[in-house]
Amino acid sequence: MYGLKGKSFLTLHDYSSQQINYLLELAKELKMKKRMGIKGNLLEGKNVALIFEKPSTRTRCAFTVACVDEGAHPEYLGKNDIQLGYKESVADTARVLGRMFDAIEFRGFSQDTVEKLALYSGVPVYNGLTDLYHPTQILADLLTVKEHLGSLKGKKFAYIGDGRNNMANSLMIGCCKMGLHMVIVAPRTLWPDQGLIETCKAYAKEGGGSLIVTDEVNAVEGAHVLYTDVWCSMGEEEKAKERISLLKPYQVNEELIQLTNNPDMIFMHCLPAVKGNEVTEEVFEANYSVVFDQAENRMHTIKAVMVATLS
Incomplete structure (x- = not known):
């Protein structure tokens, strides 16, 4: 819908007002379902990598619960859990994770990192916060x-x-x-x-x-x-x-x-x-x-x- 399948969410620069409004209407619908106790399966079989360079309460919990609510598996990867940007380049990490996961969330410092993850992984990448933008x-x-x-x-x-x-x-x-x-x-x-x-x-x-x-x-x-x-x-x-x-x-x-x-x-x-x-x-x-x-x-x-x- 609205050309969003397979699209990364890195900054709202990349989204039209129509696409943003569609996401808001979809969120309203999904919120209503959750309030009614209707368990979803729209993400069944999906695996989502959650990369966190910075600590988080709302972003981590929101992604985790959202995944579980719709049948996906979230995998938390803290800054000490993977080699991102240290022993392994961002591009190489992206290409590995993209072959194992259906999507990647990144919360950290550099906007360049989340952009590279999207460029090289081949799967949707979500910006959970960088020094430049916080679109979610x-x-x-x-x-x-x-x-x-x-x-x-x-x-x-x-x-x-x-x-x-x-x-x-x-x-x-x-x-x-x-x-x-x-x-x-x-x-x-x-x-x-x-x-x-x-x-x-x-x-x-x-x-x-x-x-x-x-x-x-x-x-x-x-x-x-x-x-x-x-x-x-x-x-x-x-x-x-x-x-x-x-x-x-x-x-x-x-x-x-x-x-x-x-x-x-x-x-x-x-x-x-x-x-x-x-x-x-x-x-x-x-x-x-x-x-x-x-x-x-x-x-x-x-x-x-x-x-x-x-x-």
């Missing part, structure tokens, strides 16, 4: 927005904090392709790459949305979605003190919530959260916080990706 998270986020707000197109989506990390990058792509009005609120030193901004503005123009990048926190006014992420991504821990000082004015607190001036606003965070840094405990635990709906939806959307590309 964005699918879960978009599904969550649809569930709570009814639709995507025309909604104002404000992301505040570190504007050049993998989450900001991927949210820009996904929101602009799906016709949302995206606002990145970040200090100028943490703005996204200008080339990516221009690319996403083109996506927004085609999809009927818009993209603004600013350092003014009052740009969150009217937001239907207020989203943040940790101030220091994995591997950047040595920058913590500097980032806290720089980003303190961009904390999501009750004062910032009031700036949205939208009673229907929802708060989102991809987790894990450092409460007291990017978000206060009060906001995190509020009724408008949907962070655990997002976390659950990782499983349903990841399942949809695997079903669409493998079954």
Whole structure:
């Protein structure tokens, strides 16, 4: 369907708005089946390699449960379990795994690694997170927005904090392709790459949305979605003190919530959260916080990706 069979999921750059919407609708259907206790067999007989250079809660559990729910076998391969990039090249590892597995998930540092796995393995490869992109998270986020707000197109989506990390990058792509009005609120030193901004503005123009990048926190006014992420991504821990000082004015607190001036606003965070840094405990635990709906939806959307590309 929509040309997805055998297709890798490396970045939302590679997916049209129609393909993204199909995955969201499929995820909704699969979620309903699971809630009804209907066990699936759409991945029966499939074997999926799960490569993890970085630790994970949601990504690992989502892929594992999604596989088992539909009859597939997931095989976890930690950074000390295989020779990837150390004693064996990525290309050689890909060619070995591609002959044994029906698909490969990779969560690690380099986007180049996941691209090479897809190039050489001959099977669908899924990006569970790299330093550049986190596309499976964005699918879960978009599904969550649809569930709570009814639709995507025309909604104002404000992301505040570190504007050049993998989450900001991927949210820009996904929101602009799906016709949302995206606002990145970040200090100028943490703005996204200008080339990516221009690319996403083109996506927004085609999809009927818009993209603004600013350092003014009052740009969150009217937001239907207020989203943040940790101030220091994995591997950047040595920058913590500097980032806290720089980003303190961009904390999501009750004062910032009031700036949205939208009673229907929802708060989102991809987790894990450092409460007291990017978000206060009060906001995190509020009724408008949907962070655990997002976390659950990782499983349903990841399942949809695997079903669409493998079954």
